[in-house]
Amino acid sequence: MRKKYSFLSLIKNAFTNNENWQKMWESPEPKKGYDVIIVGGGGHGLGTAYYLAKHHGIKNIAVIEKGWLGSGNTGRNTTIIRSNYLWDESAYLYDHAVKLWENLSKDLNYNMMFSQRGVLNLAHNEHDIKEIKRRVSANRLNGLDTMWLDKNEVKDLVPIMNTENLRYPVLGAAYQPRGGVARHDAVAWGYAMRADELGVDIIQNCEVKGIKTDNYKVEGVETTKGFIKSSKIGVVASGHTSVLAATAGVRLPLQSRPLQALVSEPIKPVINTVVMSNAVHAYVSQSDKGELVIGAGTDGYNSFTQRGGYDVIEETVRAIVELYPIFGKMKMLRQWGGIVDICPDASPIISKCDVEGLYFNCGWGTGGFKATPGSANVFAHTIANDEPHKINAPFALSRFSDGRLIDEHGAAAVAH
Amino acid sequence: MILIKCPYCGERDQSEFTNGGEAHVIRPTNPKSLSDKDWGEYVFFRNNPKGIFYERWVHSHGCKKWFNAVRNTSTDQILKVYKVGDKRPDLSDFENTLKSPSGEPFVGSGNFAVKK
Ligand SMILES: Cc1cc2nc3c(=O)[nH]c(=O)nc-3n(C[C@H](O)[C@H](O)[C@H](O)COP(=O)(O)OP(=O)(O)OC[C@H]3O[C@@H](n4cnc5c(N)ncnc54)[C@H](O)[C@@H]3O)c2cc1C
Ligand SMILES: [Zn+2]
Numbered sequence: 001m002r003k004k005y006s007f008l009s010l011i012k013n014a015f016t017n018n019e020n021w022q023k024m025w026e027s028p029e030p031k032k033g034y035d036v037i038i039v040g041g042g043g044h045g046l047g048t049a050y051y052l053a054k055h056h057g058i059k060n061i062a063v064i065e066k067g068w069l070g071s072g073n074t075g076r077n078t079t080i081i082r083s084n085y086l087w088d089e090s091a092y093l094y095d096h097a098v099k100l101w102e103n104l105s106k107d108l109n110y111n112m113m114f115s116q117r118g119v120l121n122l123a124h125n126e127h128d129i130k131e132i133k134r135r136v137s138a139n140r141l142n143g144l145d146t147m148w149l150d151k152n153e154v155k156d157l158v159p160i161m162n163t164e165n166l167r168y169p170v171l172g173a174a175y176q177p178r179g180g181v182a183r184h185d186a187v188a189w190g191y192a193m194r195a196d197e198l199g200v201d202i203i204q205n206c207e208v209k210g211i212k213t214d215n216y217k218v219e220g221v222e223t224t225k226g227f228i229k230s231s232k233i234g235v236v237a238s239g240h241t242s243v244l245a246a247t248a249g250v251r252l253p254l255q256s257r258p259l260q261a262l263v264s265e266p267i268k269p270v271i272n273t274v275v276m277s278n279a280v281h282a283y284v285s286q287s288d289k290g291e292l293v294i295g296a297g298t299d300g301y302n303s304f305t306q307r308g309g310y311d312v313i314e315e316t317v318r319a320i321v322e323l324y325p326i327f328g329k330m331k332m333l334r335q336w337g338g339i340v341d342i343c344p345d346a347s348p349i350i351s352k353c354d355v356e357g358l359y360f361n362c363g364w365g366t367g368g369f370k371a372t373p374g375s376a377n378v379f380a381h382t383i384a385n386d387e388p389h390k391i392n393a394p395f396a397l398s399r400f401s402d403g404r405l406i407d408e409h410g411a412a413a414v415a416h
Numbered sequence: 417m418i419l420i421k422c423p424y425c426g427e428r429d430q431s432e433f434t435n436g437g438e439a440h441v442i443r444p445t446n447p448k449s450l451s452d453k454d455w456g457e458y459v460f461f462r463n464n465p466k467g468i469f470y471e472r473w474v475h476s477h478g479c480k481k482w483f484n485a486v487r488n489t490s491t492d493q494i495l496k497v498y499k500v501g502d503k504r505p506d507l508s509d510f511e512n513t514l515k516s517p518s519g520e521p522f523v524g525s526g527n528f529a530v531k532k
Contacts, residue, residue: 242464253460255437256489301435304466304490309418311431344460401456 001109002197024189025196030203033229034062036383037221038236039208039244041065042074043184044361044368045236046191046202047376048383053198055377056384061200062230063192064223066207070188073238074369076338078261078295078416080274080285081370082119082179084139084146085411089394090347091142096391097374098178104373110190112182113288119179120154121415122277124168131410132174139176146176160270166322168280181274181285181293187372210247211235211358218248218357234359234383239304239339241362250353252362253344253400257298258337259366260308262317264330266290275323278414282319292327294320295416298340298366308337340365345399346413347406350379350392359383360397367416418492423499424479436472438462439484440504466490468507472500 003022013021036052038045041063052058065071081101083094105112123129132148139146151163154173163170192202203225211233212219220229235244239256266289276283283295296316299309313335321328343349343363348371350361361379364371374391381389388396399405418430444450444458463469469489474482486496486507496505 240466243466246465251457251461252464253462255462255464256466301430301471302464302469302489303492305492309430400460401451401453403452403456 001194003109003193005109005111024193025202027204028201030062030064030201030206030223030225030228033220034201035060035230036232036234037061037228037230038063038234039221040072040236040238040240041067041069041188041192041202041204042072042236042238043070043187043191043372044074044364044375044379045234046188046195047372048234048236048361048379049200050191050195050198051377051380052384053195053200056380058384059199061195062228063195063200063202064206064208064221064228065202065204068204069192069202070185073259073338073340073364074188074372075184076261076336077184077369078283078285078293079181079184079369080119080179080276080283080295080367080416081114081182082176083144083370084119084121084135084174084176084179085408086135086138087406087408088142089406090408090411091139091144092391093348093374093378093395094371095142095144095374096377097371100373100377101182101370102178104187104190108190108194110186110193112186112190114180114182115288116178116180117285118157118175118177118273120149120157120273120275121174122154122170122275122279123172123174124170124277124279128279129171132172135411136174144176145178146174149173149175157273158271158275160324160326161275162323162325170323173275179274181287184369187369191376208244211244213248213355213358216355218355230357232357232359232383234361234379236361236379238362238364238368239341241341241360245353245360248355248358250355250358250360252349252360252397254341254349254363255302256304256339256341257301258303258305258308259298259340260296260313260335260337262294262296262313262332262335263287264292264294264327264332267292267330270326271324276415277319277323278410280319280323281414282316282323283415284320284324291333292330294332297414298342304339306337306339308335342366345405346408346411348375348395349397350375350382350395351388351397352382352386353397365412367412369416418494420473420485420494421497422475422478422481423483423497424481425475428475428478432475432477433473434476436474436482439470439472468495468510470504
């Protein structure tokens with residue numbers, strides 16, 4: 001590790017107005033060809049390059065990003081991390097990620113600001129209670145730390161919550177203490193910096209126009225900086241993955257939709273955990289700067305406009321104000337949207353396909369940030385060995401013809 | 417927020433409508449001879465273009481009738497609205513003036529390769 005970060009380096013750089021920090025990664029011109037090309041410089045793509053170089057000894061790698069690193073959903077999400085998914089396959093995948101998160105700041109010597117402040121999923125009616133208790137039991141059988149809290153225990157954790165005087169009263173919640181939040185940019189930057197040190201070329205402001213194939217074999221990518229050759233291409237482009245797949249003649253079961261978030265003016269600490277509710281469609285946490293971070297839903301139609309409809313945030317804010325009357329007079333500072341790739345069973349696709357050398361890591365939809373290190377780790381394995389890791393084998397494209405769907409709508413459709 | 421011109425009621429806010437996904441998806445006529453892969457295609461796979469998209473809408477908070485529309489998904493501009501049963505409009509003469517290869521709009525894009 002060449003670039004070291006410590007308390008001392010923080011102090012030293014504070015004296016020079018933080019203007020002398022070293023460059024974190026180079027920005028080389030693309031070479032003629034690479035052993036592996038990763039399309040998409042979000043957390044999953046950069047992490048994949050890092051693990052390919054670190055664990056699989058592949059050094060001649062490029063990550064190609066059309067904008068700046070983290071300009072996709074990695075830099076636009078509300079950073080909720082948890083692994084309390086219903087099915088075994090998902091529990092293994094998402095908890096693989098949470099375990100890597102727990103050590104990631106150390107592994108990359110870069111502060112991920114991973115804060116395990118716990119995550120609550122509220123129940124507002126009889127059906128919610130049954131569904132959530134079932135999930136809690138499934139989680140516990142998989143060794144996860146999820147538990148059921150009754151209304152009073154919820155109120156103890158979040159005193160500002162209105163549990164009684166609202167249309168859908170709060171009846172209890174699932175709670176995962178190991179869940180929490182992390183710093184979105186740090187994930188992209190940390191992986192980029194360490195991948196760069198291991199010899200990975202990070203190429204920004206270069207758009208992949210199409211994937212070139214010959215007789216069901218990849219040959220390389222056509223980009224705005226010319227053709228780049230490679231016999232292995234991993235596409236990790238979230239909302240744009242199906243657009244890229246189409247250029248190689250591959251169809252994916254994805255639909256792209258805007259998903260929005262908003263943040264408030266900063267206030268003193270009032271909520272020290274993450275609270276989500278499927279039934280009233282609202283979730284909130286408080287950033288280290290003091291802003292409320294609020295996530296809304298997806299628009300009801302496909303779009304790549306990266307804005308989102310106003311009625312969608314209106315619905316979320318209405319629910320937030322009812323749950324937390326104390327927020328009623330706050331001002332919102334910013335709103336934005338990201339294009340998420342929704343999969344029919346609300347689970348990702350980490351898979352090979354009919355084209356040799358072409359790999360996809362997509363379908364994370366509204367909830368893939370939490371999985372970043374785990375997903376990158378198993379995707380690197382898949383590309384290096386041309387075989388899935390046992391954790392991502394169930395997440396193959398073939399599940400949409402053999403019927404082995406991993407339906408996580410209860411755990412992932414609304415909650416992120 | 418976009419305005420949609422219902423062929424029966426006229427122009428209304430999008431929040432009055434519900435989207436029904438891709439239009440002109442035809443149920444296989446030979447179900448018995450279909451392979452699992454073909455069934456999977458029919459059930460789970462829909463086009464997801466960045467650009468011209470043929471889709472269904474229902475005016476849920478109005479006349480409750482279904483109709484079809486052609487929309488450019490990179491700008492949300494609605495190019496045509498037509499009734500169910502009408503012929504799929506030909507838009508081959510539509511010129512996509514967007515700059516980027518994958519149809520990135522010039523405004524509101526983080527894509528510097530396009531902005532140049
Ligand atoms: C508002 C919002 C809130 C969310 N909240 C949460 C949450 O709380 N918890 C959670 O777990 N998940 C959340 N998510 C989902 C999460 O952000 C994503 O699943 C995850 O970040 C995806 O990471 P990625 O690296 O796969 O994709 P991205 O970060 O989107 O990276 C893909 C990259 O590919 C690039 N690209 C696209 N096309 C091309 C091309 N042709 N050539 C070159 N590059 C290209 C894009 O510019 C982009 O940088 C949220 C998403 C949004 C939008
Ligand atoms: Zn109408």
